[in-house]
Amino acid sequence: MKRILIVGAGGQIGSELTTYLRKTYGGANVVATDMRECPALGEDGPFEILNACDAEAVASAVSRHKIDAIFNLVALLSAVGEQNPQKAWAINMGALNNALEVARQYNCALFTPSSIGAFGPTSPKDKTPQDTIMQPTTIYGVCKVTGELLSNYYYTRFGVDTRSVRFPGLISNVTLPGGGTTDYAVEIYYEAIKSGKFTCPIPENVYMDMMYMPDALRACVELMEADPSKLVHRNSFNVTAMSFTPETIYAEIKKRMPDFTMDYNVDPVKKAISESWPNSIDDTCAREEWGWKPEWDLSSMTDDMLEHIRRKFASENK
Numbered sequence: 001m002k003r004i005l006i007v008g009a010g011g012q013i014g015s016e017l018t019t020y021l022r023k024t025y026g027g028a029n030v031v032a033t034d035m036r037e038c039p040a041l042g043e044d045g046p047f048e049i050l051n052a053c054d055a056e057a058v059a060s061a062v063s064r065h066k067i068d069a070i071f072n073l074v075a076l077l078s079a080v081g082e083q084n085p086q087k088a089w090a091i092n093m094g095a096l097n098n099a100l101e102v103a104r105q106y107n108c109a110l111f112t113p114s115s116i117g118a119f120g121p122t123s124p125k126d127k128t129p130q131d132t133i134m135q136p137t138t139i140y141g142v143c144k145v146t147g148e149l150l151s152n153y154y155y156t157r158f159g160v161d162t163r164s165v166r167f168p169g170l171i172s173n174v175t176l177p178g179g180g181t182t183d184y185a186v187e188i189y190y191e192a193i194k195s196g197k198f199t200c201p202i203p204e205n206v207y208m209d210m211m212y213m214p215d216a217l218r219a220c221v222e223l224m225e226a227d228p229s230k231l232v233h234r235n236s237f238n239v240t241a242m243s244f245t246p247e248t249i250y251a252e253i254k255k256r257m258p259d260f261t262m263d264y265n266v267d268p269v270k271k272a273i274s275e276s277w278p279n280s281i282d283d284t285c286a287r288e289e290w291g292w293k294p295e296w297d298l299s300s301m302t303d304d305m306l307e308h309i310r311r312k313f314a315s316e317n318k
């Protein structure tokens with residue numbers, strides 16, 4: 001990767017991946033794009049407004065900037081997707097379809113995240129294998145499975161260097177996620193600092209896989225830089241760092257903030273989605289094929305999240 005285009009750079013992953021990639025590949029070599037103005041993304045490199053569903057605009061950006069690798073991060077997440085499935089399909093598949101076609105025409109590598117949401121209630125629940133039944137019950141998951149198949153098709157049919165990971169819930173302290181089922185595991189930290197109490201929308205005993213953003217950023221780059229001859233799989237690798245329930249993360253925060261309290265107001269849509277996803281996924285293939293290994297666990301992540309969010313609120317309230 002020498003000249004990189006990030007599509008959907010203003011979201012939860014993109015806002016941090018842009019900075020991360022610019023540190024490694026040079027600010028001028030990482031072009032961040034989004035539907036909306038994102039002033040922070042223009043500070044240390046090029047930023048452009050780009051509608052990922054406009055095929056000509058995507059092709060123009062790739063051609064003008066002589067791009068050789070695309071990160072397509074555009075997606076409506078699982079819970080918000082259920083409010084308007086047609087829109088979710090149009091955006092999630094429209095952006096991917098354009099990215100694949102442009103990657104084919106301009107000979108670019110392409111990274112698109114998949115998700116634990118690609119699994120469904122008929123997948124094995126525990127240690128969900130890399131290759132298994134995938135019958136998701138959300139439009140988000142349907143898009144992810146379709147995207148995985150389509151990306152593999154572009155690789156075998158046209159030789160496009162497509163690669164992907166199935167991310168678990170991503171926890172970060174820079175940009176909030178929006179409309180996802182795993183968002184609670186980010187919101188809980190903000191509420192702990194802001195108000196000392198949190199109302200959880202996910203049932204207390206539901207396990208979901210999670211990962212701290214620094215591990216996720218490293219996963220993107222390590223997979224894209226991996227020796228292609230070692231990759232048996234491409235779209236998409238199971239990766240995980242931890243698996244916990246609302247009760248586990250609550251207890252972890254409470255250890256550090258004894259006055260913190262949590263109650264429940266379970267959201268029926270998020271309940272159904274969270275219960276349809278794996279308790280934990282098996283990432284052996286990623287470990288074997290490109291050396292994936294997480295560095296953060298629940299305890300170290302909790303220390304880091306609380307410290308960063310505390311600092312953020314302190315500087316905002318100055």
Ligand code: SER
Pocket residue numbers: 077078079114115116117140167168169170179180181182183
């Ligand atoms: N974090 C996503 C969601 O909850 C899953 O990939 O929708």
